[in-house]
Amino acid sequence: MTTATTGRSAADRVTGTAHTRVEGRDKVTGAARYAAEIPFAELAHGWLVLSTVARGRVRGLDTDAVLAMPGVLTVLTHHNAPRVDTDFVGMMGVPPDPGTALFQHDRVPHRGWPVALVVAETSEQAREAAETLVVHYDEEPHDVAFSAGRAAEAYPVDGHMPAVVEKGDLDRELAASAVVVDAEYTTPEEHHNPMEPHAATARWEGGRLEVVDSNQGTHWVAGDLANLFSLDPGTVRVRSEHVGGGFGSKGVRAHQVAAVMAATVLHRPVRVVMTRRQMFSLAGYRSPTAQRVRLGADPDGRLRALEHRSLNQTSTVHEFVEPSAAAGRSMYAADAHHTVSRLVRLDVPTPTWMRAPGEAPGSFALESALDELAEKCGVDPIDLRLRNEPAVGPVSGLPFAGRNLVACFREGARRFGWAERDPRPGVRREGRWLLGTGTAAASFPAMAMPSTASVTAEADGTFTVRINAADIGTGARTALTLIAADALDVPTDRVLVRIGDSDLGPAMVAGGSAGTRSWAWAVTAAAEELRRGLAPGADIPPQGITVRSDTTEAVGALTQKERHSFGAQFAEVAVDPATGEIRVRRMLGVFAAGRIVNPLTARNQLVGGMIWGLSMALHEEAVRDPASGGVYGADLAGYHVAAHADVPHVEADWVDDPDPDDPVGIKGIGEVGIVGAAAAIANAVWHATGVRHRDLPIRPDRILSAGGDA
Ligand code: MOS
Numbered sequence: 001m002t003t004a005t006t007g008r009s010a011a012d013r014v015t016g017t018a019h020t021r022v023e024g025r026d027k028v029t030g031a032a033r034y035a036a037e038i039p040f041a042e043l044a045h046g047w048l049v050l051s052t053v054a055r056g057r058v059r060g061l062d063t064d065a066v067l068a069m070p071g072v073l074t075v076l077t078h079h080n081a082p083r084v085d086t087d088f089v090g091m092m093g094v095p096p097d098p099g100t101a102l103f104q105h106d107r108v109p110h111r112g113w114p115v116a117l118v119v120a121e122t123s124e125q126a127r128e129a130a131e132t133l134v135v136h137y138d139e140e141p142h143d144v145a146f147s148a149g150r151a152a153e154a155y156p157v158d159g160h161m162p163a164v165v166e167k168g169d170l171d172r173e174l175a176a177s178a179v180v181v182d183a184e185y186t187t188p189e190e191h192h193n194p195m196e197p198h199a200a201t202a203r204w205e206g207g208r209l210e211v212v213d214s215n216q217g218t219h220w221v222a223g224d225l226a227n228l229f230s231l232d233p234g235t236v237r238v239r240s241e242h243v244g245g246g247f248g249s250k251g252v253r254a255h256q257v258a259a260v261m262a263a264t265v266l267h268r269p270v271r272v273v274m275t276r277r278q279m280f281s282l283a284g285y286r287s288p289t290a291q292r293v294r295l296g297a298d299p300d301g302r303l304r305a306l307e308h309r310s311l312n313q314t315s316t317v318h319e320f321v322e323p324s325a326a327a328g329r330s331m332y333a334a335d336a337h338h339t340v341s342r343l344v345r346l347d348v349p350t351p352t353w354m355r356a357p358g359e360a361p362g363s364f365a366l367e368s369a370l371d372e373l374a375e376k377c378g379v380d381p382i383d384l385r386l387r388n389e390p391a392v393g394p395v396s397g398l399p400f401a402g403r404n405l406v407a408c409f410r411e412g413a414r415r416f417g418w419a420e421r422d423p424r425p426g427v428r429r430e431g432r433w434l435l436g437t438g439t440a441a442a443s444f445p446a447m448a449m450p451s452t453a454s455v456t457a458e459a460d461g462t463f464t465v466r467i468n469a470a471d472i473g474t475g476a477r478t479a480l481t482l483i484a485a486d487a488l489d490v491p492t493d494r495v496l497v498r499i500g501d502s503d504l505g506p507a508m509v510a511g512g513s514a515g516t517r518s519w520a521w522a523v524t525a526a527a528e529e530l531r532r533g534l535a536p537g538a539d540i541p542p543q544g545i546t547v548r549s550d551t552t553e554a555v556g557a558l559t560q561k562e563r564h565s566f567g568a569q570f571a572e573v574a575v576d577p578a579t580g581e582i583r584v585r586r587m588l589g590v591f592a593a594g595r596i597v598n599p600l601t602a603r604n605q606l607v608g609g610m611i612w613g614l615s616m617a618l619h620e621e622a623v624r625d626p627a628s629g630g631v632y633g634a635d636l637a638g639y640h641v642a643a644h645a646d647v648p649h650v651e652a653d654w655v656d657d658p659d660p661d662d663p664v665g666i667k668g669i670g671e672v673g674i675v676g677a678a679a680a681i682a683n684a685v686w687h688a689t690g691v692r693h694r695d696l697p698i699r700p701d702r703i704l705s706a707g708g709d710a
Pocket residue numbers: 216246247248249353354355356357510511512513
């Protein structure tokens with residue numbers, strides 16, 4: 001196993017010290033250009049036409065009329081679009097989403113399915129023509145009604161987690177339990193809504209396909225595009241320099257495929273940008289969930305049985321699992337552990353990964369149920385969790401690579417003032433407000449994935465790091481600058497980090513909370529080897545001296561352990577029972593998430609996750625219209641996300657928790673911040689009002705119709 005051998009003493013390390021974003025000045029001055037802003041000569045613009053029916057066939061398209069409109073260059077449909085190959089295993093180890101195989105047949109599997117691309121000289125001309133295009137459909141009855149009642153048609157599917165995990169005799173342990181909680185929870189359809197919409201420009205240049213895009217991994221997108229268009233991977237280059245958020249939605253999607261098709265047909269660069277409204281059917285989303293949790297415990301709150309069953313929807317063309325039931329497998333000790341995630345297929349777009357897929361909705365159910373158990377047992381919610389701390393993986397039996405959840409709760413409780421809390425609900429008042437506090441645990445897997453990197457000692461004394469990382473707003477570029485500076489033992493201003501280009505070679509995507517860890521490993525390996533090989537004062541040739549690394553072997557040699565980041569979430573809410581208004585007054589999250597590389601951007605990540613948890617608890621909800629099959633109000637006016645005025649004092653901090661098996665000690669912070677945040681708020685709402693809210697979001701009308709202690 002690699003051990004920490006960074007190039008300087010702990011006291012002099014820049015890793016762990018706050019550093020502003022190296023590209024921050026470019027971003028705030030507008031010098032940093034995003035995918036849809038990069039100029040190209042001879043650029044044409046494509047506009048996607050999406051189906052207005054939720055199920056059926058395209059009978060015909062009146063393309064002739066549109067082709068005669070000003071500036072229109074072509075209209076691609078299933079009649080004339082290039083063929084693509086979908087018979088491959090994608091870069092992420094799963095078959096590609098058939099939603100990216102555009103214009104291959106006349107079937108419409110959901111509303112908002114791409115049926116044509118209109119390409120014109122200007123974006124305005126393309127839009128005008130696209131909105132004029134008349135499409136005739138043979139419409140069929142559709143079904144978009146997700147509910148817990150669909151469980152009878154549902155079936156388990158292994159996604160990125162096994163669907164079914166069972167240990168012990170659930171019925172026996174439940175029967176032997178003095179206290180049982182049996183409750184159902186729901187979470188709605190939620191959308192990523194990154195600030196920057198998806199945008200790609202494709203062109204053929206010197207026999208190579210070049211795509212300028214906004215994505216979470218150019219190696220991933222280039223590989224999938226090469227497979228789709230049956231191209232030699234070396235002939236595809238994808239760049240993605242600055243990315244305005246992704247959250248799981250920015251992989252291979254319709255816009256890149258459409259741009260490549262049009263650039264191929266027209267022999268000139270073509271740009272396709274999704275509108276905010278189109279993102280509601282093209283960018284993926286988090287499935288709604290219906291979850292049932294049964295907990296059986298002894299009178300003191302010690303768990304005997306933990307059952308978590310989750311249902312999510314997927315499309316008719318692709319199985320995507322939101323593994324909400326999986327989180328509990330590593331959280332709490334219990335003699336019997338039964339967890340299952342199942343799917344029901346509907347005439348809807350295929351959901352996808354969205355920040356903490358599984359853990360975010362799953363923790364709402366499980367951590368609410370734990371709070372209900374604490375109430376029933378008359379045990380403090382933190383004590384209840386401490387009583388159920390496992391020594392090893394509750395199901396796997398594997399040791400933990402650090403599990404500092406107890407430390408998070410102790411530190412969080414101290415800072416939040418938990419000891420002064422009156423456990424009785426509905427007793428704190430302040431004028432028209434009922435006040436309450438709540439807590440919940442958070443966890444997210446800590447993974448590392450193989451990556452390659454190179455580090456060059458330049459003749460001018462600087463160092464260039466090349467790693468195909470993606471900075472989707474996380475601060476990855478800055479974190480890797482600190483990592484490289486430490487490994488090289490040089491100041492940060494002598495390190496230039498180049499990322500976001502598939503020509504840089506294979507590397508982990510910005511996803512699974514595993515980007516920084518995976519990239520840092522590869523950068524550290526190359527930088528340390530370079531530093532060891534450089535004789536002091538030696539002359540560097542004009543082309544520099546380059547060392548490359550590939551962590552495939554080292555990452556593969558990691559011993560099997562329960563590897564997770566953890567956290568303790570706290571929230572205080574004020575509820576007005578007369579209006580149903582809920583104000584979150586403060587939030588605190590204390591995390592054990594490995595070594596923190598850059599406290600400034602790390603805090604930003606964790607606070608961002610917590611605010612999304614607030615948004616999930618109180619605001620976010622995409623509602624499908626059963627008649628049209630589409631989302632009502634598919635824009636940022638209709639889809640409510642927490643705004644500044646909704647967000648109170650939010651604090652995130654961490655305890656020391658280096659991963660013993662990682663060269664830098666990193667675990668991961670991208671997702672754990674959202675986990676448990678909604679449950680902490682829901683538990684605080686119960687504490688304020690005495691009423692349990694098991695359906696998200698907790699809207700004012702739900703507070704009003706639930707009645708309670710007004
Ligand atoms: Mo993520 S949901 O790993 O971008």
